Amino acid sequence: MAREAHRAPRGTRDLLPEDLILIRHLERTAHRVARSARYSEIRPPLIEETRLFARSLGETSDVVEKEMFTVPGRGGSDSSYTLRPEGTAGAARAYVQGGFPIRAPFQKWYYLGPMFRYERPQKGRERQFTQFGVEAFGSRDPRLDAEVVDLAVRFFEALGFGSELQVRVNTMGDEEDRGRWREALRAFFAPTLGERCDDCRARFERNVFRLLDCKVAGCRERNQGAPELLGLLGSDSAAHHRAFLSALRALGREPIEDPGIVRGLDYYTRTIFEIHYPPLGSRSALCGGGRYDGLIEEVGGPPTPAVGFAIGFSATELALGELGLPPAADLADLRAELGAEVYCVAITDQEREETLALAGELRRAGLTGVELDFRGKSAKAQFKEAGRLGARFALVLGPEERAEGVVVLRDMAERREERIPRAEAAAALAARLGR
RNA sequence: GUGGGCGUAGCUCAGUUGGUUAGAGCACCAGAUUGUGGAUCUGGGGGUCGGGGGUUCGAGUCCCCUUGCCCACCCCA
Numbered sequence: 001m002a003r004e005a006h007r008a009p010r011g012t013r014d015l016l017p018e019d020l021i022l023i024r025h026l027e028r029t030a031h032r033v034a035r036s037a038r039y040s041e042i043r044p045p046l047i048e049e050t051r052l053f054a055r056s057l058g059e060t061s062d063v064v065e066k067e068m069f070t071v072p073g074r075g076g077s078d079s080s081y082t083l084r085p086e087g088t089a090g091a092a093r094a095y096v097q098g099g100f101p102i103r104a105p106f107q108k109w110y111y112l113g114p115m116f117r118y119e120r121p122q123k124g125r126e127r128q129f130t131q132f133g134v135e136a137f138g139s140r141d142p143r144l145d146a147e148v149v150d151l152a153v154r155f156f157e158a159l160g161f162g163s164e165l166q167v168r169v170n171t172m173g174d175e176e177d178r179g180r181w182r183e184a185l186r187a188f189f190a191p192t193l194g195e196r197c198d199d200c201r202a203r204f205e206r207n208v209f210r211l212l213d214c215k216v217a218g219c220r221e222r223n224q225g226a227p228e229l230l231g232l233l234g235s236d237s238a239a240h241h242r243a244f245l246s247a248l249r250a251l252g253r254e255p256i257e258d259p260g261i262v263r264g265l266d267y268y269t270r271t272i273f274e275i276h277y278p279p280l281g282s283r284s285a286l287c288g289g290g291r292y293d294g295l296i297e298e299v300g301g302p303p304t305p306a307v308g309f310a311i312g313f314s315a316t317e318l319a320l321g322e323l324g325l326p327p328a329a330d331l332a333d334l335r336a337e338l339g340a341e342v343y344c345v346a347i348t349d350q351e352r353e354e355t356l357a358l359a360g361e362l363r364r365a366g367l368t369g370v371e372l373d374f375r376g377k378s379a380k381a382q383f384k385e386a387g388r389l390g391a392r393f394a395l396v397l398g399p400e401e402r403a404e405g406v407v408v409l410r411d412m413a414e415r416r417e418e419r420i421p422r423a424e425a426a427a428a429l430a431a432r433l434g435r
Numbered sequence: 436g437u438g439g440g441c442g443u444a445g446c447u448c449a450g451u452u453g454g455u456u457a458g459a460g461c462a463c464c465a466g467a468u469u470g471u472g473g474a475u476c477u478g479g480g481g482g483u484c485g486g487g488g489g490u491u492c493g494a495g496u497c498c499c500c501u502u503g504c505c506c507a508c509c510c511c512a
Contacts, residue, residue: 007503007504010503010504061510062509062510062511063510063511066436066510067510067511086512115512117511117512119509119510119511120436120508120509121504121505122505122506122507122508123505123506123507124512125510125511125512129512131512133512210510263511285511285512286512287512288511288512310512311512312511312512313512314512315512316512345470345471347470347471348470378465378470379470379471380470380471380472381464381465381472382471382472383470383471383472383473384471384472384473385472385473386471386472386473387472387473388472388473389473390473391472394471394472396470396471398470399470400470408471410471410472412472412473415471415472417471
């Protein structure tokens, strides 16, 4: 081994052919589910101006404060670019830049691709990870919130997750509601602040909502009886929430109201939700999302409502692994692509060039998975390799065949052979492979 | 950023109270009737035991440092 072998950067990994069987299945499932409700794919750049994220995610969010991959621009001292840590900001920016708020405000989009966060890697968390997300702009209809949730649930159902999937919902209210709630919480927590953990005391100043999901047991106890936003909602927000719950039920999704859900990013308003799969235990959260009616304005557009979610593939992969999903049959076609369909065998070295030419003809004729030996293997070893690769047919070329202008077409499974004119090989294979 | 665990063949791992040429399985290669396969059998290649220092007659085994990976906390997807 080389003394200083290069390694993939910490928190990143190579997706090798074997790994891509599962990944590609996740991707196609995402495309399919998004398509089912007419969401269209978008591909914003992987880098954005740093200030876009600072603006949309919140200056004091952990992501912005210490988790971004940022590179200085070369132009001026004020230019700076950041590898996207999430997909919503870029989508919102693209929506505004593309002029959609005016020419076609209602848009249903989705994205799928790598995101980057400079964090300490651990199980289910990488510095480069993949997210599948949807964003629906231009409507404040609570039925749209429900459609988005349903989409997320169906993604997991399509992968084989069972009926234990939970939709946990909560509401963040609008800005006014949240102002009232913030003051109520501060008034509630202030007297017992001295009995809480250091983190809570810091959060009290920075973002009082976070006290609600502190993991420390003692702190949790002191959360009992904290004012709930539900009781402080203005009539619009309350009506929205009720209609959202009703719409979910109309889709056959029974929501679980969970006041403990608090999103870490600043841009959420009203509906927020998480998809959980309790059999996974502490790592049961698979998806988070919600409504962010203020975001478009935040990134320079006119007031425009929006709702969406993001699903991280890392956690999804982990969960699938624990559950033994997806069933092998769902991956069979992708797995088969790693093998060969037709293997061209050269009996002696005299046929090696011609097997290459033969393979070329087959490929030009549209056949896929056409392979031959490039390592000087014996005829026997070539058949062995053909078998290992799962080839359905072998085309055999030896001195005799060459002299007669034919090839031997061997059906690997049936172990039957027939001689056919060399010129008809491609057509014969195409017919047998159903092409 | 803070803790903890682990680095032995390409992969997954054994390696006994420190003791001779460091092992297994899988994978790879080659044979087992000179032109026919996924099984079996036989054989083969391949390791500065992460790196450095120390203790010792002797270190893969013990100690220290370093580096990498993993796990947890934080936070979240």
